Amino acid sequence: MASVETVGVVGAGVMGRGVTIALRQAGFSVILVDRTEEILEGVQRTIAQDARLYTLLSPKTAITGDEVLAGTRLHTDLDAVAKADLVIENATERFTVKRPIYQRLGELVAPGTPIGVNTSAIPITRLGGLTGRPEDVIGTHFMNPVPLKPTVEVIRGRRTSEETIGRMREFVDALGKKSVLVNDSPGFVTNRVMMLTVNEAVFLLHEGVGTAEDIDRLFVECFGHTMGPLETADLIGLDTVLLSIEVLHDEFKDSKYRPCPLLTSMVDAGLHGRKSGRGFFDYEGRGK
Ligand SMILES: NC(=O)c1ccc[n+]([C@@H]2O[C@H](COP(=O)([O-])OP(=O)(O)OC[C@H]3O[C@@H](n4cnc5c(N)ncnc54)[C@H](O)[C@@H]3O)[C@@H](O)[C@H]2O)c1
Numbered sequence: 001m002a003s004v005e006t007v008g009v010v011g012a013g014v015m016g017r018g019v020t021i022a023l024r025q026a027g028f029s030v031i032l033v034d035r036t037e038e039i040l041e042g043v044q045r046t047i048a049q050d051a052r053l054y055t056l057l058s059p060k061t062a063i064t065g066d067e068v069l070a071g072t073r074l075h076t077d078l079d080a081v082a083k084a085d086l087v088i089e090n091a092t093e094r095f096t097v098k099r100p101i102y103q104r105l106g107e108l109v110a111p112g113t114p115i116g117v118n119t120s121a122i123p124i125t126r127l128g129g130l131t132g133r134p135e136d137v138i139g140t141h142f143m144n145p146v147p148l149k150p151t152v153e154v155i156r157g158r159r160t161s162e163e164t165i166g167r168m169r170e171f172v173d174a175l176g177k178k179s180v181l182v183n184d185s186p187g188f189v190t191n192r193v194m195m196l197t198v199n200e201a202v203f204l205l206h207e208g209v210g211t212a213e214d215i216d217r218l219f220v221e222c223f224g225h226t227m228g229p230l231e232t233a234d235l236i237g238l239d240t241v242l243l244s245i246e247v248l249h250d251e252f253k254d255s256k257y258r259p260c261p262l263l264t265s266m267v268d269a270g271l272h273g274r275k276s277g278r279g280f281f282d283y284e285g286r287g288k
Contacts, residue, residue: 004171005029008081008109010101011090012043012074014237014275015118018146019088021051021068025061025147026175030072031080040074047072054147061147061176082108086171088116088140093243095122099130106131114164114171116140117155120236120244121187121195123251124157134159138168141188144235154179155188186251187244194232195245199260201229205280206262212280230280233263234273242267 007023009016012034020030034040048065055062073080078101081087087109091097098119105115115137117124128137139155152172156165165181172179182189201215210218216228233241242263249257266272266279273279 004085004167004174006031006084008084008087009033009090010078010081010087010105011092012039013090013092014144014240015142015146016090017043017047017050018144019090019118019142020072021047021054021063022142022146022175022177024068024071025063028071031075031084032072033075033078033080036076040076043074044069050145054145058148078104079108081105084109084113086114086116086167088118088142090118093120093122093240093247095126095247098122098127102127102130102137106133112136112163114138114168116168118142120191120240121247121251123186124155124184125159128157128159135161136164138164139184139188140168140172141190143190149177151178151180153188153190154181155184156181157184187248191244192248195241195248196256198229198233198236198241199245199257199263202233202260202263205230206260234279234281234283236273237275238263238271238273238279239267 006029008031009020010033012032016032020032023030034043047068051063051065051068087105089101091101109115111133113136115131117127117137117139118141124137124139128134131137134157137157138160139157141153141155143149143151154168154172169179185192187195204210204215205212212230216230219225219228242259245257245259270276271278274283277284
């Protein structure tokens with residue numbers, strides 16, 4: 001698209017890395033920011049592994065870790081995104097983590113620069129309000145793994161401008177993806193349903209109604225889903241699932257969103273799914 005060449009990516013976890021690889025596949029330059037040098041060193045290794053995996057699964061968009069990193073500048077200072085033409089924020093799913101980022105982004109990037117919020121459930125309107133320029137802030141809910149998923153849920157905050165919506169949808173097109181536009185509501189369309197389903201599947205396991213394998217098999221073999229809800233939770237990260245369901249619980253004040261105690265306990269135990277090597281299933285030795 002016309003003016004976007006460099007994209008600022010905030011947060012280099014599961015989503016920030018996936019977004020970075022997808023951006024590099026589409027030829028954009030990236031400024032990738034996370035909190036510490038140590039995290040950024042780990043990110044370089046993980047990006048190389050991820051790029052190999054995505055190349056294997058989708059040879060048409062083959063890219064090497066070196067090609068991703070050659071066009072990616074890594075920083076620990078958020079101010080590095082000041083020169084970006086567009087920003088995608090992917091920091092931890094906690095309002096207290098995102099709040100200072102949005103306050104600073106509002107001061108940093110040039111007015112009119114679209115700021116995409118990649119959150120699972122936090123209202124876009126609330127984050128937009130922190131910037132002092134809510135018209136530039138828009139939800140861009142990428143699906144995981146980003147390089148393999150064809151569609152992005154784009155969310156119109158209450159004050160997002162039509163121009164920002166148009167520019168972001170054009171950008172998503174340039175990434176080779178489609179967009180579906182919805183209005184702001186906690187969890188949007190996808191996660192309001194998805195997080196409940198995942199949490200309910202954890203309750204089924206907690207209550208001994210079925211094993212993890214059998215619960216997931218029913219979704220795959222009876223409903224034709226690519227993976228069951230528990231494997232999906234492992235892919236998302238159980239810490240992120242818990243934070244997301246807690247956001248929905250806080251926002252709607254509805255007990256249907258109370259997190260299953262087994263989910264909380266697994267997060268306490270460091271069983272975060274694929275990214276930690278174990279969750280409902282074991283990933284040790286089979287790549288993450
Ligand atoms: N995991 C998924 O499947 C998924 C899908 C769509 C959206 N999301 C959303 O994307 C966001 C990121 O999720 P994730 O799964 O990548 O989480 P993650 O825990 O894997 O990564 C979060 C990253 O943010 C970094 N971070 C924290 N504070 C920061 C700061 N001040 N500046 C820069 N970086 C900071 C952390 O160090 C970490 O590397 C969340 O809001 C989540 O809800 C996740």
